[in-house]
Amino acid sequence: MFLKISRKRWVSLERVILHSDCNSFYASVECLHRPDLRDKPVAVGGDVEARHGIILTKNQIAKKFNVKTGEAIWQAKQKCPELVIVPPDFPLYMRFSKMAHKVYLNYTDKVEPFGLDECWLDISSNAHNLKEGFEFAKKISRQIKCELGITVSIGVSYNKVFAKLGSDYKKPDAITVIKKDNFKEIVWPLPAGDLLYVGKATARKLSSIGIHTIGELANTPTNILNSLLGKWGGLLHCFANGLDTTPVCQYDNQPTVKSIGNSTTAPRDLENNEDVKIILFVLADSVARRLREQGLKAKTVCISVRDNQLYSFTRQRTLNRYTNITSEIERAGMELFRKYYNWNKSIRSIGISVTDFVSDTISVQTDLFSNELKREKKEKLDRSVDNLKNRFGSYCVQPAILLADRELSGFDPKKEHTIHPEGYF
Amino acid sequence: MCLKKYVNVTARFDENGNITPLAVIWDNDVKFEIERVLDINPAVSLKAGGAGIRYTCRICGHEKYLFLEENRWFVELKEKQYIAY
Numbered sequence: 440m441f442l443k444i445s446r447k448r449w450v451s452l453e454r455v456i457l458h459s460d461c462n463s464f465y466a467s468v469e470c471l472h473r474p475d476l477r478d479k480p481v482a483v484g485g486d487v488e489a490r491h492g493i494i495l496t497k498n499q500i501a502k503k504f505n506v507k508t509g510e511a512i513w514q515a516k517q518k519c520p521e522l523v524i525v526p527p528d529f530p531l532y533m534r535f536s537k538m539a540h541k542v543y544l545n546y547t548d549k550v551e552p553f554g555l556d557e558c559w560l561d562i563s564s565n566a567h568n569l570k571e572g573f574e575f576a577k578k579i580s581r582q583i584k585c586e587l588g589i590t591v592s593i594g595v596s597y598n599k600v601f602a603k604l605g606s607d608y609k610k611p612d613a614i615t616v617i618k619k620d621n622f623k624e625i626v627w628p629l630p631a632g633d634l635l636y637v638g639k640a641t642a643r644k645l646s647s648i649g650i651h652t653i654g655e656l657a658n659t660p661t662n663i664l665n666s667l668l669g670k671w672g673g674l675l676h677c678f679a680n681g682l683d684t685t686p687v688c689q690y691d692n693q694p695t696v697k698s699i700g701n702s703t704t705a706p707r708d709l710e711n712n713e714d715v716k717i718i719l720f721v722l723a724d725s726v727a728r729r730l731r732e733q734g735l736k737a738k739t740v741c742i743s744v745r746d747n748q749l750y751s752f753t754r755q756r757t758l759n760r761y762t763n764i765t766s767e768i769e770r771a772g773m774e775l776f777r778k779y780y781n782w783n784k785s786i787r788s789i790g791i792s793v794t795d796f797v798s799d800t801i802s803v804q805t806d807l808f809s810n811e812l813k814r815e816k817k818e819k820l821d822r823s824v825d826n827l828k829n830r831f832g833s834y835c836v837q838p839a840i841l842l843a844d845r846e847l848s849g850f851d852p853k854k855e856h857t858i859h860p861e862g863y864f
Numbered sequence: 865m866c867l868k869k870y871v872n873v874t875a876r877f878d879e880n881g882n883i884t885p886l887a888v889i890w891d892n893d894v895k896f897e898i899e900r901v902l903d904i905n906p907a908v909s910l911k912a913g914g915a916g917i918r919y920t921c922r923i924c925g926h927e928k929y930l931f932l933e934e935n936r937w938f939v940e941l942k943e944k945q946y947i948a949y
Contacts, residue, residue, distance in 0.1 A: 472913045474866075534934065538915065540905070587915055588908030 453619075456571040456687060458561040458594040459579060460601035462611035463540060464556035466498040467589040468535050469525050480504055484512045484524040490787070491705050493612035495527055499611060505843065537585060540690070542582050546575060548691040555603040557606075559599050563688035569595055569616050576614045598683040600635050601626060607633065622681050627654025634678055636671070653679045656734055659864060665687050696733060700741070701725045701852040702790025709786040709847075715776055716769075717840060717847045722791045723769035725853040728825055730793065734800065737793035746784040751758075754779045759806065761797050764817050873930070874903035885919055885930055888939070896923050899928075905943040907931075912940040 461467065465483040470476050480501035485491030490765050492512040504519035513523055520625075536555040543550045549561035560579075566572045576593040583591050590612035594605020597619060604626055605615035617625050632642040634653050644667055656664075657679035664672030677683055699721045709715050719742075730737060741755035755777050762768065772791045780786075805811045824836050834849045840850035872889040888896045899922045907918035909931055916933035931938050 471908065474911070474913045541906075584908075585909060586906045588910055682902070712898070734891070 446452040453568065453597050454563045454859040455488060455569060455575075456596055456599055456602040457469075457562060457572060457576055457579070458595075458596075458606040459539075459543065459558050459560065459576075459583075460603075460606040460610075461556040461583075462590045462592055463498050463502075464535075465527060465532055466494040466501070468532055469528070470498055471588045472531075474754075476525070476673060479523050480506070480507055480519050480521060481513060481523045481525060482512075483527050484515075486526060487512060490706060497522075510862065535589070535622045538587055539583060539591075542579065542586060545582075546579065548690055549687045551688045554602075557603075558686045559602060559850075567620050569597065572612060574614050580612070580614065596622075597774050598681055599685055599687065601681055602680045603635055604629065604633060619681065621852065623654070625626040626679075626681075627652060627657060629653050631656050636678070637675065641668065641671070647762050662710070692805060696735070696796065698741075698792050698794040699726055699729050699733075699735075699737070700790055700792025702743060702788060702792075703850060703852060705786070706790040706846055709789070711782070712745075712773075712777065714844070714847060716773060716788065717787065717844055718780055718789055719772045719776070719791060720765075720769050720840060721836065721848055721850065722774055722778060722852055724765045724790070725851075726791055726793055726829070727763055727765040727768050727821065728853055733824060734798055734814065735796045736763045736799045736801075736803075737768075739793065739795040741792045741794065742772050742775050742784060743792075744776065744789040747787045749785075749787070751788075752779070757795070760809070761803055761820075763799060764814065766817065766823055768775055799824070831848045866909075867941045868909070868912035868914055870936050870938045871930075873937040874898065883932065885932075885937070886923065888923065888937075897924055899925075901926065909938075909940055912938065914938060916946050 466538070468482050469483060469585060470481055471494055478500070480498065480503075482497040482501050484497045485493055485495065492507060494508055494510055494512060495514075496508055496513050497506045498713065501515075501522055503521060504522070506515045506522060510564050512524055522854065528663050532555055538551075540550060540552065540558065542559050542606050543558055545649060546565060547560050547562045551559045562572060566575050572595040578597050580591055580593060582662070583589065592606045592610045592612065594602040594608065594613045595614065596602040596605055596617040601617040601622060605617045607613040608625065615625070627651060630642075631637050631653055633651055634656070637645070645656065646749065648663070648667060650659055652781055658673060659676070661673050666672070666674050668675065703718065705714075705718055736760050739757045741753055741756055743753040745751035754780065756771060756775055758767070768791070827836050837848070868931060873885050873890065874887040876884045876886055878884070880883035884901060885896055885898055889898065889929070901919050901921055904914075905918050908915040909918070909929065914933050917929075918929045919930040919932065921928050921930050929940060
């Protein structure tokens with residue numbers, strides 16, 4: 440669609456959106472810094488000793504051996520015995536991510552990160568059509584290669600969902616343009632699971648009614664999808680038909696925080712409530728500190744538990760009052776755990792998160808039977824401890840329970856690699 | 865094959881926040897004055913393995929790259945030079 444702005448000038452109303460995805464990001468950054476590894480199969484993997492031994496990402500050579508992200512290091516080694524495993528260096532990856540953002544910001548201020556290695560860019564103000572968008576994509580790809588030494592795959596389209604599909608379509612170091620007149624040929628034959636927000640569970644549901652491709656999803660009446668998937672049905676139908684109109688956010692627009700959580704895989708299996716209490720306390724302390732730092736209070740506490748057979752579940756409960764007190768969050772988590780876990784198996788990993796926020800300056804209704812004075816004292820004590828921890832490190836003041844098992848309590852979830860997962864909405 | 869060699873650098877920080885390297889000081893305290901900075905650009909060093917702000921400098925009549933990687937400086941050093949050094 441075009442808009443006539445003067446006798447001779449027409450401006451396109453079609454948006455030009457790019458989605459740039461750094462190929463094998465962690466592995467590429469590692470290979471850049473270690474030239475001796477460039478011709479070897481390389482994977483970035485967690486610490487096996489700390490039982491975080493999974494593949495986080497792998498380079499193109501390792502990909503040829505069918506090494507997969509998320510599989511255990513020993514499985515990957517079976518497929519490719521020469522595989523070089525390097526430990527992750529998250530501060531380095533964050534530096535490279537910021538450097539990539541800086542490159543994108545040369546072209547537009549509408550840059551919306553999606554994780555460390557992906558970004559949407561709305562370049563409609565500079566590029567008037569997708570052909571010009573393609574030229575910009577080439578420039579960006581070249582600049583990233585010169586300044587960061589890694590490659591990107593870029594999708595160019597008129598909406599965010601197709602731009603993302605475009606960047607996944609051809610890898611590595613490729614540019615794919617998805618236009619209004621060719622999306623049916625490119626997008627519709629792809630499996631439904633490739634579409635944003637179609638995870639394994641949704642793909643299974645869709646498959647159960649014979650929807651296997653994005654095209655089949657696009658041609659299924661909305662009411663059928665709604666009855667199968669609820670409100671997501673209509674949304675996915677829009678995505679599949681290229682009707683997504685979600686804007687690309689300004690770069691400095693910080694998304695509103697909706698939940699704060701920490702989780703960890705314990706260095707050994709947890710065998711009893713005391714073990715769980717130690718871990719939950721460390722995690723709850725980090726969550727409550729982050730709440731206090733951001734000036735928030737929360738009302739809903741959620742725990743996630745994974746046993747040593749890798750079966751996991753989550754449970755949540757709403758508290759009577761908004762809180763940011765460490766002990767209250769820990770107690771709520773522990774109550775949930777005691778109620779829903781029967782100790783058939785030992786526990787491998789555990790997490791706690793809080794949602795349902797209000798600002799901590801907002802007046803709240805107190806109740807007749809709770810001791811508000813005591814709560815206020817606890818809150819002040821927590822803040823004093825926060826100050827001490829900020830000045831002298833997280834281990835300077837600890838409750839005695841954490842000294843019972845240093846192996847379990849000796850981690851700092853607040854400091855150690857915090858990478859926030861991104862949501863599309 | 866190139867090696868990444870971190871070096872000591874004397875630099876000028878001006879009031880606008882610009883950084884200009886003035887001299888590279890080698891490990892044995894030998895000082896190499898930078899005659900002129902010819903170019904400043906963000907760039908990658910594929911040979912040595914690193915990325916940052918690349919200063920193209922003229923040192924003793926030769927053009928050399930000096931990289932500022934966060935808050936450390938490095939140069940690309942050929943293996944032969946490294947062995948001799």
